[in-house]
Amino acid sequence: xxxxxxxxxxxxxxxxxxxxxxxxxxxxxxxxxxxxxxxxxxxxxxxxxxxxxxxxxxxxxxxxxxxxxxxxxxxxxxxxxxxxxxxxxxxxxxxxxxxxxxxxxxxxxxxxxxxxxxxxxxxxxxxxxxxxxxxxxxxxxxxxxxxxxxxxxxxxxxxxxxxxxxxxxxxxxxx
Amino acid sequence: xxxxxxxxxxxxxxxxxxxxxxxxxxxxxxxxxxxxxxxxxxxxxxxxxxxxxxxxxxxxxxxxxxxxxxxxxxxxxxxxxxxxxxxxxxxxxxxxxxxxxxxxxxxxxxxxxxxxxxxxxxxxxxxxxxxxxxxxxxxxxxxxxxxxxxxxxxxxxxxxxxxxxxxxxxxxxxxxxxxxxxxxxxxxxxxxxxxxxxxxxxxxxxxxxxxxxxxxxxxxxxxxxxx
Numbered sequence: 001x002x003x004x005x006x007x008x009x010x011x012x013x014x015x016x017x018x019x020x021x022x023x024x025x026x027x028x029x030x031x032x033x034x035x036x037x038x039x040x041x042x043x044x045x046x047x048x049x050x051x052x053x054x055x056x057x058x059x060x061x062x063x064x065x066x067x068x069x070x071x072x073x074x075x076x077x078x079x080x081x082x083x084x085x086x087x088x089x090x091x092x093x094x095x096x097x098x099x100x101x102x103x104x105x106x107x108x109x110x111x112x113x114x115x116x117x118x119x120x121x122x123x124x125x126x127x128x129x130x131x132x133x134x135x136x137x138x139x140x141x142x143x144x145x146x147x148x149x150x151x152x153x154x155x156x157x158x159x160x161x162x163x164x165x166x167x168x169x170x171x172x173x174x175x
Numbered sequence: 176x177x178x179x180x181x182x183x184x185x186x187x188x189x190x191x192x193x194x195x196x197x198x199x200x201x202x203x204x205x206x207x208x209x210x211x212x213x214x215x216x217x218x219x220x221x222x223x224x225x226x227x228x229x230x231x232x233x234x235x236x237x238x239x240x241x242x243x244x245x246x247x248x249x250x251x252x253x254x255x256x257x258x259x260x261x262x263x264x265x266x267x268x269x270x271x272x273x274x275x276x277x278x279x280x281x282x283x284x285x286x287x288x289x290x291x292x293x294x295x296x297x298x299x300x301x302x303x304x305x306x307x308x309x310x311x312x313x314x315x316x317x318x319x320x321x322x323x324x325x326x327x328x329x330x331x332x333x334x335x336x337x338x339x340x341x342x343x344x345x346x347x348x349x350x351x352x353x354x355x356x357x358x359x360x361x362x363x364x365x366x367x368x369x370x371x372x373x374x375x376x377x378x379x380x381x382x383x384x385x386x387x388x389x390x391x392x393x394x395x396x397x398x399x400x401x402x
Contacts, residue, residue: 008276011387015264018394022260025398072400073259075196075315124251125318148319149190 060136061100064168066161067129069117072110078126081147082106085128088158093165102165128161130168142168177332184338187324188345196314201350203266203389206382207305209354211298212361213371221302222351228306230343233321236311237339240322241329251318258312263394265308270386273379306347317346 066089068082089097089104096102109117121129121141125148131141144164150157192201208225211217236254240247271277313321321342329338361378365371396402 004276008271011267011271011276014391014394015267018264018398022398071255073396077194077196078315118248118252122246122248124247124322125255126315143323145319145323148316148323 060133062103062133062136063096063101064165065103065105065131065133066165067117067121067131068104068106068126069109069121069123069129070106070126071108075126077148077151080151081126081128084154084157085147085161088161089165091158092162093169096169101169130164132168132171139171177334177337180328180332180334180338181341183328184325184341185345185348187320187328188342189348190345191317191320191342192346192349194316194320196316197309197312199389199392200262200309200312201353203382203385204305204309204350205354205357206378206385208302208351209358209361210378210382211375212358212365212378213375215355215358215362217298218355218358221299222347222354224299224302225306226344226347226351228303228308229310229347230306230340232307232310233325233339233343233346234336236321237326237329237342238335240326241335247322247326251313251322254311254313255315255318258308259314259393259397262308262312263390263392263398266386266390266393268390270383270388270390273383273386275383310343310346 066085068085070078070082086104086106089102093102097104107114107117109115109123117123121127121143123129123143128144128147129141130144132139142164144161146160147157150160191197204225208221209218211221236250239245240250268277325338325342329335332338361374362371365374368374392402
């Protein structure tokens, strides 16, 4: 068999395997427009978070949840956003995190049960969302959209994140 | 005021194109547009066709979401989920076609000049299609800048047509500039060594190989979740 024929056959096999794998994978996952009820989390492990307006725990001290929503595919900018956001929150609000007033929660929206966040927070890409809670109820949320334009400057990015968290913490009950 | 908005739309497009996320498709587009290094006219026309393809796509998506026909999260999630997955196998097949590993046999035998004209028209059509497919393959940065930056801007200025068009020009501009520079450089090399035909032959091979490598990257990253 000539090298050219081997390369052609190899590539065609790779394409065929990719297509078959893709079809098999997609057949096993819910459609994007699906409005099915999310599987509510049983525990508090990674990727298990409460739905909007749901009473989490009236006794919960949490005031602000800093969400970072991502998918299975992690691009370079997405990893940078996650690392910088986590660092900004942990550096500026170490005390509040320890007290449970601020929580850092990365969430994979491709994990079954987390699709509802796409509709609830109107997510159109990897996003940092701040959610204000009072007595376990979510009062409001904000998509920190400027993150994508601040990727050139770590200090500006982290200042933006910490200013927004501080502003959410100052709010009484959310308005 | 609208002038400032248009400049912003153009700049958002350039920012999208310069971000690391669409780098793989941009490299493929640059090599495809610049592959006929012997013809400056062809490089420019295919660059124009590629830009028109991108403009048409952003216009279509922009109108759909500005008019509220479909929701932004739904459209964005669909395009990011499925287009990038389809892109891998499509690029590998296109690369194999460019390398002559697979062929589409012409229906009849045409005179040399006609064959060349047909190939040129086909090449321009392919550049336009490439623009459409690559624009539809939203990655996190392009989705953020288009749906989070451009669409609100278009809504604010009540211009669902003009702004997506300029955004499309912005996304294609750096690619075309690089392709023209590359083609010009390759022409000089070809002229210096008196072998433009050789340079074109290699340019085509590099384009085909680039498509295959980018296609394998997209398949591994988006279909098999390995990268």
